[in-house]
Amino acid sequence: MTDIRSKAIGCGSYLPANILTNDQLAQRIDSSDEWISRRTGIRQRHIAADGERASDMAVAASKRAIEDAGIEPSEIDLVIVATSTPDHTFPATAVQVQAALGASGGPAFDVQAACTGFIYALSIADQFIRTGQSKCALVIGSEVFSRILDWEDRGTCVLFGDGAGALLLKASNGDEPGVAKNGRPGVMSTHLHADGRHVDLLYVDGGAGTTQTAGTIKMVGREVFRHAVDKLAGVVDEALAANGLDTSDVDWLVPHQANVRIIDAMGRKLGLPEDRVIKTVDRHANTSAASIPLALAEATSQNKIRRGDLVLMEAIGGGLTWGAALLRW
Ligand SMILES: CC(C)(COP(=O)(O)OP(=O)(O)OC[C@H]1O[C@@H](n2cnc3c(N)ncnc32)[C@H](O)[C@@H]1OP(=O)(O)O)[C@@H](O)C(=O)NCCC(=O)NCCS
DSSP, X not given: OOXXXXXXXXXXXXXXXXXEEHHHHHTTSSOOHHHHHHHHOOOEEEEOOTTOOHHHHHHHHHHHHHHHHTOOGGGOOEEEEEOSSOSSSSSOHHHHHHHHHTOOSSOEEEEOOGGXXXXXXXXXXXXXXXXXXXXXXXXXXEEEGGGGOOTTOTTTTTTBOEEEEEEEEEEEOSOSTTOOTTOOOEEEEEEEEEOGGGGGGEEESOBTTTTSBOOOEEEOHHHHHHHHHHHHHHHHHHHHHHTTOOGGGOOEEEEOXXXXXXXXXXXXXXXXXXXXXXXXXXXXXXXXXXHHHHHHHHHHHTTOSOTTOEEEEEEEETTTEEEEEEEEO
């Protein structure tokens, strides 16, 4: 059997034009730029315009990924959108994206695993490609968390922002020219977890099947923080061990962007210098399922991550869900 791998061929992102700074927020709630930036590393976030939806942002990010990859939209035979803020209960945001791009008639669906959504979607896409069911997958994270925030709850409203990121994966059997000497490009492994006993730590108190309204985010921040440090360390070890790798093999950490203190703790664990850890949390805040592809797109467009580099991604979110992925760029 051919050993097919999912090779990253392009990345794109989109951020709404409207920026909300900590100082602007502190005029509405009892908080300050000093408190928010010291505890979280966040200084500002982007907020979607009225009427701007997850699908609009996903399409914008995807068009940039398609341009980056230099492919035709018709080559895309799988579209997965990771989102907790879809345009509608159904149809999936992914089918709207598929139509807007003019992608082929392959499967298109949404994945909801809160802030771990992109890692879940990446894992699913990788399995479609490895089993030969898809040849070119578009994996997107797109969120309008500004619509599910309680703007009077200072414990949560300061933490989140809106945006979208997209990654294109293509089936590769490794025999194309230009394959890096230090390893075959592609997703090496993905590692997914959930523990539904912790639903009360981070959730949205509404939905179509209960309140018929979207609801707003509720969070026990301190407990989520404790689980994050513990579970992310565990899943990172699991990913490295599964590939017989050591922390020193990792070139780049592209973590979920929730809190700079969690990100720095993971960077220290891996022994990575600061400039090998991609950080966007200061400017984007937590964009949930969009944060990793947004960070990937920034790092690749700045020519930081290059072909052959080993990229480690990790995330944790409501559920609790958590996961990691190792990708040879
Ligand atoms: C949210 C978080 C920054 C709060 O920091 P913390 O040090 O745990 O702070 P606490 O929640 O214990 O609150 C400490 C105090 O700050 C206050 N506070 C909370 N939010 C505040 C804000 N935006 N501005 C000013 N004060 C604030 C609290 O009311 C509390 O005051 P009190 O001591 O008078 O009761 C932190 O818990 C965190 O980052 N958790 C992880 C969250 C996360 O990553 N979630 C997403 C995962 S995908």
